[in-house]
């Protein structure tokens with residue numbers, strides 16, 4: 033299970049843990065908000081995962097931190113081919129632990145923006161992993177994206193039904209003790225809760241991680 037501190041992966045985790053034992057994998061890339069890592073730890077702890085592994089990738093940077101990177105239509109938070117790297121680590125962990133599924137919390141909105149979240153990409157990745165590992169081939173390992181048909185607001189609504197601890201999630205692109213409520217991540221969070229008709233607990237609790 034690929035776990036960030038965000039609502040999407042937390043929701044995918046809570047959906048998956050109803051039927052499977054879960055190990056979580058979080059990536060510490062260059063410049064990631066410390067609060068996002070704290071949130072990932074808190075979510076993994078609350079969910080009771082069997083293992084939460086933190087992988088340090090200090091050379092992996094967001095496009096905004098790469099001098100001269102041509103963004104085109106991509107957002108500055110884009111990390112070049114991040115999912116080819118993240119899922120390779122997850123596949124390695126799946127081979128090591130005997131996992132039968134690799135789960136990512138990508139939603140439908142993500143698929144409109146990033147090619148490395150497309151069905152074409154994941155079909156090819158899954159085939160490559162099976163080709164490269166007798167264990168993954170024997171286990172018929174699958175890459176699973178349970179939120180791929182839902183937009184962000186629908187994910188928030190599902191999170192509410194699953195009792196995901198939304199109060200410990202982190203959506204802000206900046207670091208700090210509180211969400212800034214002005215960056216694209218915060219704006220998207222606010223809009224998604226409003227469309228889902230759910231009160232954001234962070235607005236009520238002062239964003240304390242417990």
Ligand SMILES: [Zn+2]
Pocket residue numbers: 203204205206211212213214215216217218219
């Ligand atoms: Zn923000």
